[in-house]
Amino acid sequence: MKIAILSGKGGTGKTLVSVNLAAVSEKATYIDCDVEEANGHLFFKPQWVQEESIAVKIPEVDEGLCDGCRKCVDFCKFNALAYILNKLKIFEEICHSCGGCLLVCPQKALTEKDKVIGIIKKGISNNVTIYSGLLNTGEPSGVPIINRLLSKNHLLENKLTIIDCPPGSACVVMESIKDADYCILVAEPTLFGVHNLNMVYQLVKLFEKPFGVVLNKCTEDDNPAEKFCYENNIKILGKIPFDSKLGTLNSNGEIIVNIDEKYKEIFSSLLDTVIKEVRYETVANP
């Protein structure tokens, strides 16, 4: 069972929900797909057991073969190639590794070389196996790292896989939820929160994923995110209170379900609800 946790903006509580769901389960794999700012490991403090470099392919030119026809320059939609004073110039940071320039080169002057863009690490912390992706600063896209993080072997290691997504609704998030059985949308009780919730709501609908919402930072006041859920018939999976104790423990890198009984209850029941939802979905929409 693969559960993805996402939200339209950063700081809503994706990692809080992801880490605590994994921690409260019997056994789980936690995958940190927020490769630009992976932070789940700060809570698990795992013992790292494996590390792997992730590389993408970028073009390299054989100047002896290149006759300056510029087919590659014209082809590249990202403008990663320029032809200056009879020399092909390749902008590695602009290249999106599509390989198209190789295909259009009539002289076969282009070949591909590996360029390392980041790493993935595997770690163990009690009942949780952790996979973290780390994209090097300045790289345009974390998609290749996420793709490797979510490779079949990692997903099948344990029955329960928690996928902690990057914020927003862009390519990196689409890549992260692609194979998920269920999506949890975490929302804040503000108008801004509703706007961001709507973004990921549209995304999961587009991907036809079963989903529900966790309302975080709930106070006694009106909750616009809750109202949005009622208006759109969205299942509310659970609520987390706006609580300075929780905030403090979380800021100190503690996993609250290991410390506080009340939160252990909240996250256990959230996990049960989600598991029931997924089972229902597999029966209703196999």
Add this chain to the structure above:
Amino acid sequence: MKIAIPVENKTLDSSVNPSFGRAPYFLIYDVNTKESTFIENTAATSTGGAGIKAAQIIVDNKVNAVLSLQLGENAAAVLKDANIKIYKTTDVSIKGNIEAFINERLSFLDEIHAGFHGRRR
């Protein structure tokens, strides 16, 4: 001696465009013959790498110098490889900048920005 300036419109009375890669047009001005040609910047609508493509257009027009308010690092790399000098415009007037260039009153553009690719430096 040919110079290029990113401009708002296809007339000498128009103004200098603050962006290089995303400027709608370039003025190519021949200092010797005083001939001016306006070319469309087909790079302006690129989803990415507009500066590189715009600089390629400038290189292909065999320009000797570019007059611009600012320039990204990738565009600058292309122009430098082509030995094209980069000067900083002083105001929005196209004619004023041409005159300043001819009278050697323009200084080299030495602040190259890191591009607007969402990167923090």
